[in-house]
Amino acid sequence: MTDVKTVNPLFLREEELRQGIELLFFAYRDFTGEPDGLLAGMELGRAHHRVIYFVGRHPGITVSELLGILRITKQSLSRVLGQLVAEGYVAQRPGERDRRQRLLELGPKGIELERLLTERQRARIAGAYREAGAEAVEGFRKVMLGLIDEPDRTRFSPRGPSRRAP
Amino acid sequence: MTDVKTVNPLFLREEELRQGIELLFFAYRDFTGEPDGLLAGMELGRAHHRVIYFVGRHPGITVSELLGILRITKQSLSRVLGQLVAEGYVAQRPGERDRRQRLLELGPKGIELERLLTERQRARIAGAYREAGAEAVEGFRKVMLGLIDEPDRTRFSPRGPSRRAP
DNA sequence: GTTTTTACGTCAGTCATGTTGACTTATATG
DNA sequence: CATATAAGTCAACATGACTGACGTAAAAAC
Numbered sequence: 270m271t272d273v274k275t276v277n278p279l280f281l282r283e284e285e286l287r288q289g290i291e292l293l294f295f296a297y298r299d300f301t302g303e304p305d306g307l308l309a310g311m312e313l314g315r316a317h318h319r320v321i322y323f324v325g326r327h328p329g330i331t332v333s334e335l336l337g338i339l340r341i342t343k344q345s346l347s348r349v350l351g352q353l354v355a356e357g358y359v360a361q362r363p364g365e366r367d368r369r370q371r372l373l374e375l376g377p378k379g380i381e382l383e384r385l386l387t388e389r390q391r392a393r394i395a396g397a398y399r400e401a402g403a404e405a406v407e408g409f410r411k412v413m414l415g416l417i418d419e420p421d422r423t424r425f426s427p428r429g430p431s432r433r434a435p
Numbered sequence: 436m437t438d439v440k441t442v443n444p445l446f447l448r449e450e451e452l453r454q455g456i457e458l459l460f461f462a463y464r465d466f467t468g469e470p471d472g473l474l475a476g477m478e479l480g481r482a483h484h485r486v487i488y489f490v491g492r493h494p495g496i497t498v499s500e501l502l503g504i505l506r507i508t509k510q511s512l513s514r515v516l517g518q519l520v521a522e523g524y525v526a527q528r529p530g531e532r533d534r535r536q537r538l539l540e541l542g543p544k545g546i547e548l549e550r551l552l553t554e555r556q557r558a559r560i561a562g563a564y565r566e567a568g569a570e571a572v573e574g575f576r577k578v579m580l581g582l583i584d585e586p587d588r589t590r591f592s593p594r595g596p597s598r599r600a601p
Numbered sequence: 602g603t604t605t606t607t608a609c610g611t612c613a614g615t616c617a618t619g620t621t622g623a624c625t626t627a628t629a630t631g
Numbered sequence: 632c633a634t635a636t637a638a639g640t641c642a643a644c645a646t647g648a649c650t651g652a653c654g655t656a657a658a659a660a661c
Binding site: 331332333351364369370371 | 609611612
């Protein structure tokens with residue numbers, strides 16, 4: 270019995286975990302690389318993409334909700350969001366219940382850019398899903414969910430994130 | 436039949452793909468967040484972590500191989516790597532066949548730091564793998580591999596990356 | 602109705618990490 | 632010898648993050 274698995278069951282586990290680390294690194298690198306390349310031509314960067322994505326995904330989102338998702342400071346967001354509003358990608362209107370809030374949504378220009386950028390990423394995911402098959406996709410989702418910290422896991426439950434009571 | 440799936444099969448697919456995008460975003464955010472937090476105390480950042488990780492993973496790696504993995508410029512790497520060498524985390528020795536090369540490996544200090552940083556990430560992956568089960572892990576790997584661009588996929592085949600003939 | 606908290610904005614300075622471009626050195630290889 | 636390659640270096644710059652301090656308007660609490 271010279272099988273590594275048998276002699277040292279920890280070796281394979283270590284290798285398995287390192288592969289997991291690297292899968293995440295390479296997948297994320299390539300996943301973001303494509304839109305980054307597109308953005309590079311315009312005067313925008315990855316930070317703008319993230320804002321456009323999440324505003325498009327949650328029309329009427331507030332600034333602080335966005336900050337919570339991105340986990341950056343308001344000063345960092347401010348610059349990026351300010352540009353996007355100034356260039357007409359993102360529109361804002363005051364909240365109805367709470368007029369201090371700025372509810373954000375994409376303008377037509379923003380919708381178009383969002384589609385352009387996310388299209389590539391969707392295609393990449395669609396390709397990977399198709400090749401891997403439905404069962405693999407289920408496994409992928411389970412593992413990815415387990416990698417995410419508790420507070421944000423609920424975003425992926427069937428009824429969406431549980432809004433905290435006001 | 437008012438089931439969305441039946442009425443508009445594209446809707447669910449779109450939602451499915453967007454979930455994939457977000458799983459990647461949140462998983463990567465939380466996955467890197469922990470080591471980033473640790474590094475923040477020292478005078479090091481995520482870039483140093485990446486270098487330490489891949490040097491530890493491939494002892495004797497050359498500078499250009501490292502550049503190929505990280506996909507950054509030699510000037511960017513130079514700053515980070517220079518610090519790590521100066522601080523004694525990484526050791527270098529000239530190549531034997533080709534003395535222009537600097538073969539990189541971790542010093543004892545580097546090994547310790549690598550363990551400290553990667554430990555958390557391994558634990559996170561191990562937890563997610565354990566909760567999800569072996570079958571899910573297989574699916575996770577399949578999908579992740581499909582997300583990675585061709586040239587780097589071979590890193591994950593059983594015999595490792597195919598080295599180009601010298 | 603006054604006080605306090607909240608949502609958001611802003612100014613100013615800094616740091617980490619990436620980029621391009623130009624030039625150098627040492628070594629390997631035709 | 633000529634050329635290509637591996638790596639280093641100097642300089643300038645862009646992006647996206649950070650901290651800290653302060654301001655304003657609206658909501659909520661007392």
